Amino acid sequence: MHPIIKLVSQRLALGFLLLFGASALIFGLTEALPGDAAQAVLGQAATPEALANLREEMGLNRPALTRYFEWLGGIVQGDLGTSLTNKLDIAESVGNRLGNTLFLAFWAAIVSVPLAIFLGLLAVRYRNRWPDKLISAVTLTTISIPEFLIGYVLVYFVAVKLGMFSPLAMINDSMTLGQKLNSIALPVIVLTLVVLAHMMRMTRAAILNVMQSAYVETAELKGLSNFQVIYRHAFPNAVAPIVNVVMLNLAYLVVGVVVVEVVFVYPGMGQYLVDHVTKRDVPVVLACGVIFAAIYIGLNMVADIVAILANPRLRHPK
Amino acid sequence: MSDTLLKVRDLKIGATVYPPGEKPHDIEIVHGVSFDLERGKVLGLIGESGAGKSTIGLASMAYGRGGVEITGGEVWVNGRDILKTSTGDIRKLRGGEVTYVSQSAAASFNPAKKIMDQVVEAAVEQKKFSRKEAEARARELFAKLGLPDPDNIGDRYPHQVSGGQLQRCMTALALCPEPDLVVFDEPTTALDVTTQIDVLMAIKEAIADTGVAALYITHDLAVVAQVSDDIMVLRMGNTVEYGHTDQIINNPQEEYTQALVSVRSIEHEEKKPTPEPVLSVEGITARYKGLNFDVLHNVNVDLHPGQTLAVVGESGSGKSTLARVITGLLPPRDGEITFAGRKLSADLKGRTREDLRELQMIYQMADVAMNPRQTVGTIIGRPLEFYFNMRGAEKRKRIIELLDEIELGETFIDRYPAELSGGQKQRVCIARSLAAKPKMIICDEVTSALDPLVADGILKLLLDLQKIEDVAYLFITHDLATVRAISDSIAVMYQGRVVRYGSKSEVLSPPFDDYTDLLLSSVPEMHLGWLEEVVAHRKMESAGN
Numbered sequence A: 001m002h003p004i005i006k007l008v009s010q011r012l013a014l015g016f017l018l019l020f021g022a023s024a025l026i027f028g029l030t031e032a033l034p035g036d037a038a039q040a041v042l043g044q045a046a047t048p049e050a051l052a053n054l055r056e057e058m059g060l061n062r063p064a065l066t067r068y069f070e071w072l073g074g075i076v077q078g079d080l081g082t083s084l085t086n087k088l089d090i091a092e093s094v095g096n097r098l099g100n101t102l103f104l105a106f107w108a109a110i111v112s113v114p115l116a117i118f119l120g121l122l123a124v125r126y127r128n129r130w131p132d133k134l135i136s137a138v139t140l141t142t143i144s145i146p147e148f149l150i151g152y153v154l155v156y157f158v159a160v161k162l163g164m165f166s167p168l169a170m171i172n173d174s175m176t177l178g179q180k181l182n183s184i185a186l187p188v189i190v191l192t193l194v195v196l197a198h199m200m201r202m203t204r205a206a207i208l209n210v211m212q213s214a215y216v217e218t219a220e221l222k223g224l225s226n227f228q229v230i231y232r233h234a235f236p237n238a239v240a241p242i243v244n245v246v247m248l249n250l251a252y253l254v255v256g257v258v259v260v261e262v263v264f265v266y267p268g269m270g271q272y273l274v275d276h277v278t279k280r281d282v283p284v285v286l287a288c289g290v291i292f293a294a295i296y297i298g299l300n301m302v303a304d305i306v307a308i309l310a311n312p313r314l315r316h317p318k
Numbered sequence B: 001m002s003d004t005l006l007k008v009r010d011l012k013i014g015a016t017v018y019p020p021g022e023k024p025h026d027i028e029i030v031h032g033v034s035f036d037l038e039r040g041k042v043l044g045l046i047g048e049s050g051a052g053k054s055t056i057g058l059a060s061m062a063y064g065r066g067g068v069e070i071t072g073g074e075v076w077v078n079g080r081d082i083l084k085t086s087t088g089d090i091r092k093l094r095g096g097e098v099t100y101v102s103q104s105a106a107a108s109f110n111p112a113k114k115i116m117d118q119v120v121e122a123a124v125e126q127k128k129f130s131r132k133e134a135e136a137r138a139r140e141l142f143a144k145l146g147l148p149d150p151d152n153i154g155d156r157y158p159h160q161v162s163g164g165q166l167q168r169c170m171t172a173l174a175l176c177p178e179p180d181l182v183v184f185d186e187p188t189t190a191l192d193v194t195t196q197i198d199v200l201m202a203i204k205e206a207i208a209d210t211g212v213a214a215l216y217i218t219h220d221l222a223v224v225a226q227v228s229d230d231i232m233v234l235r236m237g238n239t240v241e242y243g244h245t246d247q248i249i250n251n252p253q254e255e256y257t258q259a260l261v262s263v264r265s266i267e268h269e270e271k272k273p274t275p276e277p278v279l280s281v282e283g284i285t286a287r288y289k290g291l292n293f294d295v296l297h298n299v300n301v302d303l304h305p306g307q308t309l310a311v312v313g314e315s316g317s318g319k320s321t322l323a324r325v326i327t328g329l330l331p332p333r334d335g336e337i338t339f340a341g342r343k344l345s346a347d348l349k350g351r352t353r354e355d356l357r358e359l360q361m362i363y364q365m366a367d368v369a370m371n372p373r374q375t376v377g378t379i380i381g382r383p384l385e386f387y388f389n390m391r392g393a394e395k396r397k398r399i400i401e402l403l404d405e406i407e408l409g410e411t412f413i414d415r416y417p418a419e420l421s422g423g424q425k426q427r428v429c430i431a432r433s434l435a436a437k438p439k440m441i442i443c444d445e446v447t448s449a450l451d452p453l454v455a456d457g458i459l460k461l462l463l464d465l466q467k468i469e470d471v472a473y474l475f476i477t478h479d480l481a482t483v484r485a486i487s488d489s490i491a492v493m494y495q496g497r498v499v500r501y502g503s504k505s506e507v508l509s510p511p512f513d514d515y516t517d518l519l520l521s522s523v524p525e526m527h528l529g530w531l532e533e534v535v536a537h538r539k540m541e542s543a544g545n
Helices: A003-032 A037-045 A048-058 A064-076 A090-125 A130-144 A147-161 A177-211 A214-220 A226-255 A258-263 A269-278 A282-309 B053-059 B087-093 B115-125 B131-144 B163-175 B193-210 B221-227 B245-250 B255-261 B319-327 B353-358 B376-388 B392-405 B422-435 B452-469 B480-486 B514-522 B530-544
Strands: B004-017 B025-038 B042-046 B068-077 B098-101 B181-185 B213-218 B230-235 B238-244 B279-286 B296-303 B308-312 B334-339 B359-362 B440-444 B472-477 B489-494 B497-503
Touching (some): A003 A282, A147 A177, A177 A226, A214 A226, A258 A269, B004 B053, B004 B213, B025 B068, B042 B053, B042 B221, B053 B181, B213 B221, B221 B230, B238 B245, B238 B255, B255 B452, B296 B489, B319 B359, B497 B514, B514 B530
Antiparallel strands (some): B279 B334
C-alpha cells in the first residue's frame, strides 16, 4: 500500500478516536455539574416528588453510561436531541445557526488567509526594513485589542459616522448574497484583524527559516528575483507549518466567534450557545460542544493531512 | 580582444561577526586577491577552511553569503566590472553567464520540486532557451554526465536519486544555460571516494566538451591537481602561491604549499596483537527498528588493549551502526560483545556505570557534542564529578592536567566552545573522554570535519595519548590516509559486512579483494594524470572481464 494512504488513514482513524474521546469528556463534564436537566426544567417548582417524577420521565435515573451511549447513538444518526427550554429539535435549530456561522467564518477566511500569507511574503521580502516592521506593528496591535472593542469602534466610525455597511449583522434567507455580504462586512473585518497576526507571523517565520537553506541560495544564484525565490522555492517548503496555524485560526473563526456574534447580534452558533448556557439547557450545550469539537478536530486533521501531502518524501517514496 | 573571461583585481571582502560577549564588528576576510581566468580554462582555488576560497568564488557572481560583503577591488566578467553594474544586469549574470555547483547537492536541490524543473529553471528564466530546448539539453547533459536513464531521471524528486547522482544533476544544472564560467565549490567533498572518481571524471569531461571555464574550489590538493590548469593557494584571505598546476604540485615555492603537498607525515609502527583483547565483537547482526533488512551481518572483530582498530568503509557500510551497537544504543538481533573480560549488556539500560566509564566516545562534529553554554572547565569536569566524585581544587587540578595533555593549557579553562577553533574543540572532546579514564574510546570520524593540517595534529595527539594512557581506539573513518597513519589492525566494511580484516600490513598488502582494491585505488594521489590513469586502468580491467 502506498505509505500516503496508510498515513492518511491513520490520521483519520485517530481523528475519530479523538472525537469519541472529546464527546465522552463533554458528556462527563456536564454530568459532573451540580444539578441536572430535571432541576433546570422545574427551577423554583422543584419539589422532591416532582423531581423524581420528571427524572423517571426523562430517563435520568438510568446509569450515565447507558445515557451516554444513547446520546452518542443519536448523534451518529443525526439526532442531537430536543431542547429543554423550547422543546424544539436541536438539529434543526443548530442547522440554521451553524450555516450562518460557517458563512461568516468562510468569508472571514476568504479575506484573512490570502491577506495574511501575502503580508507574510511581503514581510519576508522586505525583512527588517520598514514594510516588515509596519506589517508586524499593525497586526500585533490589532491582535492585542479585544475584539469587542474593535467591533464597537468600527460600528461607531464606519457604520454610524461614515454610513458604510450595516452596524447590525442580521441575515436571513430572503436576502441576496450581496445584501448578506454587506450585512456581515463589519464582523468579517473584525475577525480578519483578530486572526491576521498569527497567520502572518507564522508565514514569515516559516519562510525565513526556509530562506536559510542551501536551495534558496541556489535559486538566488540562478538570477531569480527575490519574489520568485520566495514563492517558487521557499513557500512550497514552508506550507506545513503555515497550514497548521491557518487551520487553528479557521477553527477559531468557527468556535471562538461568540463575542463578535454578540457584538453584531449575528444569528450564529455563538449566540445560540450563550443563550442556552444561561438557561442551563444541557442537551443544547452538549450538542454545541460536540459540533465545536468536531470542527476543531476536523480542521486540525486537515492540517495534518496537508502536512503529510506537502512532504515530497512521503508523496513520492523511493 | 584578449581571451580573459574573469579578471579579479585586489578583491577585498568583509563580514560582520558577532563574537559572544562583544559588540558585533566588521572584519576583513579576503585581503586583496587578484587573478585572471581565460575562456575554457580551469583555475583551482585551494586552501583550508577560512581561507576565503568559497567567498572568492561567490564574489565572481557578485554574491555574498550571509553577512558577507564585497568591500573593495574589481571583478570583471565578460568585459564589465560586476561590482559596479545594475541589479538587473547581475540577475542576468547569475545563472546566465556564471553558474554555481555547491558542495552538497542534497541540500542545494529544492526537496519539493522535480529535478528537471530545477535544472532548466535558470536557462528558461534567462531566456537562453525555451523550456523544450532546455529540457532536451538537460537530457543530453544527463547522458553526458553518465546518469542512469537520462530521459526520465529529471522526473524524479531529489530524494529519489543517490548523492553521487544528485551531484551530477547539480553539474547539469550549472551547465544547462550554457554559461561562460562555472564555479565548482567542493563538488566532490561530500561523496565517497569511489563515487568521487566518477563524478570528477564526469565534471572534467563536461568541462572539456563544452569549453566552459571553471573555478574549482577545494581543500584537497590531490583532487584539484587532476582538473585544473592553474592553482591558487589561499590562506586566511591571502594568496600564498599562484601558478601552473605542474609547478604548484611538483615544485612548490612557499613553505605552506609544501606542507599541503606533503601532508600525512605521521608514521606509526604497527603493534602485535595481545592474547587478551579488550573488546571482542562476535557475530553481531543488527537492524534498525521499522526496517525489514539487517544493516550489520555477522560482524566479528577484536580490539587489543592500547591499540587501534580502524573500521573503514563508505557511507552506508554500517561502520557507525557498529559503534551504536557497541555503545548499547542499538541492541543487536544476534551476537555478543565482550569488553574488558566481561559480557556487556546489549541494551544501554543494562550497563553499569563502570561499563559506561570505561567505554567513551568522540564524535565527528565537536561543536554539537558540547553544550555551547558551558565552559571548557565545566565540560571536562563533568565526567570527573560523575565517575570519580571529584570536587573543588582536586577537580580543578585534574582538569588542568587534562588540558595540558591535550596541549591547550590552563588558560582555556574558562572559555566557551564558541571561542575555540575546530581543532581545539575536538581536543576538548578528547579531554572529556579521557577524564573518565577509559579502557577504550570510539572515535567516529573525528578528523573528517577538520582541515588536513589540523587533522594531522589531532591524530598525532591521539597517538601520543595512547602511549601515555594505554587506551584502545576503535577508529571509524572513510579516509584511508588516516587509517594508514593511526591503525594497528583494520576492518574494511561494505554493505554491513566486514569484507577484509587483519593487521594493518596484511590488509593493505596485495592480493586484494575487489572492494578493497576499488577503495584503495580511488584515493586521489598527488600527481598529474592520476585520474586518467585510474579510469583507463578500470576500463581495461572491465574490458578484460
